[in-house]
Amino acid sequence: DQQVKQNSPSLSVQEGRISILNCDYTNSMFDYFLWYKKYPAEGPTFLISISSIKDKNEDGRFTVFLNKSAKHLSLHIVPSQPGDSAVYFCAAASGSARQLTFGSGTQLTVLP
């Protein structure tokens, strides 16, 4: 039973447009959410996070939105750049232990 789901395995977007990556979760105990970016043959790198006490967090071109009632979060990238092409993982954690549960990832391709 996947507690964190990324239902779109892939997404293609034109350079300069908005990329929207989605993530759903089922465990209502999750109170902290993160997005990681992963290039081939490298480890995932942290992108942005959000606590459940917020519904939005921004960092430059990246914004994460959290809808607790729908158990849904999304990552917006504006404007998208070819260097953003990577696999994006959504992750969630609960309590002080902060062990992460990951989604299966979405491959984003930004076309020049």
Next chain:
Amino acid sequence: NAGVTQTPKFQVLKTGQSMTLQCAQDMNHNSMYWYRQDPGMGLRLIYYSASEGTTDKGEVPNGYNVSRLNKREFSLRLESAAPSQTSVYFCASSPRDREVFGPGTRLTVL
């Protein structure tokens, strides 16, 4: 400051062989983790160590053992490798609010 380092980068084993994956971090983080990544399944937690001297099972611990040798080092051992353990293994460490990942070890078990 090298972050999280993992050795080896690649390894091919035969079924039944044993090996140890090494991980070290130089960021003075208390928590360390081992994950495996398989196609279409994201990263799954194998074992973690919240602090030096403690280890706990994650989601998929069967077939693995770990040792938290000191604050810097956290190793993962496969005692008798099986083809189902073919995967990419990532070590990570955490100061609390995010995990910093190593570059990964690609393991193939024939």
